Amino acid sequence: MKLIDQEQVIRRMKPRLFRNTFFKYLFLLATGLCLIVLAVLFGRIFIQGLPYLDWQFMNSLPSRKPEEAGIYTALNGTIWLMVVVVPVTMILGVGAAIYLEEYAKKNRFTTFIQVNISNLAGVPSVVYGLLGLTLFVRTFAFGKSVLAAGLTMSLLVLPVIIVSAQEAIRAVPSSFREASYAMGATKWTTILRVVLPASLPGILTGSILALSRAIGETAPLVVLGIPLFLAFLPNSVFDEFTALPMQIYNWTSRPQDEFHALAAAGIIVLLALLIVMNSVAIMIRNKFSKRY
Amino acid sequence: MAILVEMRKEELMIEQPEVNKEEVYQTKDLNLWYGDNHALKHINLDIFENEITAIIGPSGCGKSTFIKTLNRMVELVPAVKTSGEIYYRGRNIFDKNYEVEELRTRVGMVFQKPNPFPKSIYDNIAYGPRIHGIKDKKILDEIVEKSLRGAAIWDEVKDRLKENAYGLSGGQQQRLCIARCLAIEPDVILMDEPTSALDPISTLKVEELIQELRKNFSIIIVTHNMQQAARISYKTAFFLNGEVIEYDQTNKIFSTPSDKRTEDYITGRFG
Numbered sequence: 412m413k414l415i416d417q418e419q420v421i422r423r424m425k426p427r428l429f430r431n432t433f434f435k436y437l438f439l440l441a442t443g444l445c446l447i448v449l450a451v452l453f454g455r456i457f458i459q460g461l462p463y464l465d466w467q468f469m470n471s472l473p474s475r476k477p478e479e480a481g482i483y484t485a486l487n488g489t490i491w492l493m494v495v496v497v498p499v500t501m502i503l504g505v506g507a508a509i510y511l512e513e514y515a516k517k518n519r520f521t522t523f524i525q526v527n528i529s530n531l532a533g534v535p536s537v538v539y540g541l542l543g544l545t546l547f548v549r550t551f552a553f554g555k556s557v558l559a560a561g562l563t564m565s566l567l568v569l570p571v572i573i574v575s576a577q578e579a580i581r582a583v584p585s586s587f588r589e590a591s592y593a594m595g596a597t598k599w600t601t602i603l604r605v606v607l608p609a610s611l612p613g614i615l616t617g618s619i620l621a622l623s624r625a626i627g628e629t630a631p632l633v634v635l636g637i638p639l640f641l642a643f644l645p646n647s648v649f650d651e652f653t654a655l656p657m658q659i660y661n662w663t664s665r666p667q668d669e670f671h672a673l674a675a676a677g678i679i680v681l682l683a684l685l686i687v688m689n690s691v692a693i694m695i696r697n698k699f700s701k702r703y
Numbered sequence: 704m705a706i707l708v709e710m711r712k713e714e715l716m717i718e719q720p721e722v723n724k725e726e727v728y729q730t731k732d733l734n735l736w737y738g739d740n741h742a743l744k745h746i747n748l749d750i751f752e753n754e755i756t757a758i759i760g761p762s763g764c765g766k767s768t769f770i771k772t773l774n775r776m777v778e779l780v781p782a783v784k785t786s787g788e789i790y791y792r793g794r795n796i797f798d799k800n801y802e803v804e805e806l807r808t809r810v811g812m813v814f815q816k817p818n819p820f821p822k823s824i825y826d827n828i829a830y831g832p833r834i835h836g837i838k839d840k841k842i843l844d845e846i847v848e849k850s851l852r853g854a855a856i857w858d859e860v861k862d863r864l865k866e867n868a869y870g871l872s873g874g875q876q877q878r879l880c881i882a883r884c885l886a887i888e889p890d891v892i893l894m895d896e897p898t899s900a901l902d903p904i905s906t907l908k909v910e911e912l913i914q915e916l917r918k919n920f921s922i923i924i925v926t927h928n929m930q931q932a933a934r935i936s937y938k939t940a941f942f943l944n945g946e947v948i949e950y951d952q953t954n955k956i957f958s959t960p961s962d963k964r965t966e967d968y969i970t971g972r973f974g
Contacts, residue, residue: 516781586816594808594830604834
């Protein structure tokens with residue numbers, strides 16, 4: 412006695428195949444829509460901004476006259492910002508990840524911290540701006556300096572870096588650690604010579620993606636009161652500065668059309684910077700990713 | 704006396720294997736718990752130098768746990784508790800003053816699955832000596848060659864020392880791991896089912912290698928494969944449910960076991 416009626420199976424075949432095809436095109440449509448929106452956005456920015464994107468634009472200080480205005484201070488300020496953010500986040504983020512993965516005992520307290528770090532990654536950036544304003548600008552009296560903004564941005568991206576570094580460290584097979592311990596290696600030697608080299612691609616990829624976010628963030632800078640218009644360059648981390656997103660924000664809020672075009676050109680520079688950083692992340696991942 | 708034993712080790716092995724051998728390990732009433740699970744029960748085993756001691760038993764009988772206790776790797780598992788003593792060359796390894804790193808420089812380990820580092824073949828072998836502070840390139844070169852020769856893999860890899868170890872086959876990787884273990888010049892080598900992930904031909908090569916290593920090292924090998932224990936070991940311990948049921952010369956265990964349970968296991972009635 413057979414429990415499955417073959418004829419019925421055949422009869423049901425057609426609708427099954429139809430659903431199969433239907434979902435394929437549904438997903439294609441979803442991807443397509445995203446791409447179209449992105450393409451329109453890019454197209455508009457490039458049409459508007461490309462004519463203004465020249466050496467003079469890259470190399471000039473901001474100005475009230477659109478034909479003389481440039482992005483030099485903002486680009487410089489963004490680079491200064493990264494000078495603070497990169498070391499602070501890498502050292503603190505990777506350090507915290509190593510502690511949580513390799514040293515911390517797996518108990519309730521660790522889980523509690525873990526959940527909170529993941530939650531922090533979802534806190535709106537404005538909140539970090541407010542924290543930075545109270546803590547770094549006022550309490551520590553760093554003013555609206557590169558340092559204050561850099562530390563605020565660091566706080567903003569730290570949770571992301573910690574979580575991604577933790578994932579990279581966790582992905583290192585425990586058999587590597589065992590092999591190292593079994594030869595009389597200490598924990599620190601094992602971390603330094605086995606765990607970190609094996610997890611470096613993952614850590615770097617995650618970090619660069621997080622840093623890309625820091626480059627594009629505007630809200631915390633607005634809250635900190637970073638100037639929208641600045642005609643000089645910072646000389647140290649204690650100087651005032653302005654950054655690319657601030658400059659773009661400044662130009663878009665002007666009534667003149669020329670400034671809007673300048674904003675578009677600024678966005679192209681920002682995008683280029685992001686693409687370069689992301690490509691570096693992908694290159695690192697491809698170059699160092701080992702099969703095991 | 705010790706010197707005499709040292710000098711005559713070779714002959715003694717062949718003529719009178721039992722005479723005047725020193726114990727490398729003596730365990731005294733060893734108990735181990737994973738949380739509430741009593742995994743090792745009152746183990747008293749003496750393991751002698753320059754012998755191959757096989758540990759057999761069905762899955763979950765504690766044989767892997769036991770061998771991992773010998774170099775305290777078992778402590779990597781959370782919530783492990785032990786009682787009793789294990790003397791390695793006369794020193795209690797659970798002693799507070801006995802650093803676990805020190806113990807592990809004398810006791811090497813080969814794992815179930817080949818686990819080379821994702822580094823070059825050379826760097827894999829040089830890892831141990833390097834962490835123990837050897838920086839001289841010449842000495843490292845020498846250690847690498849000696850270890851790879853010792854593990855009978857030198858001829859296969861001598862032209863590709865700078866290549867990634869993961870380009871090797873599974874059997875070669877396992878012999879590389881044995882070579883890596885030899886590079887720290889251990890006294891004892893613990894092997895936790897070293898051939899269970901290998902094909903028959905690689906298994907044969909590793910077994911031949913283990914026979915060869917016996918001349919210079921004391922080897923304790925956990926194996927799932929009773930034929931393997933019979934082929935390579937001099938002594939065999941049969942574990943069941945965390946207890947040592949029988950421990951004797953291998954040929955005795957496999958021909959005239961004194962315990963009914965040993966007989967049942969080796970004749971394939973369970974396990």
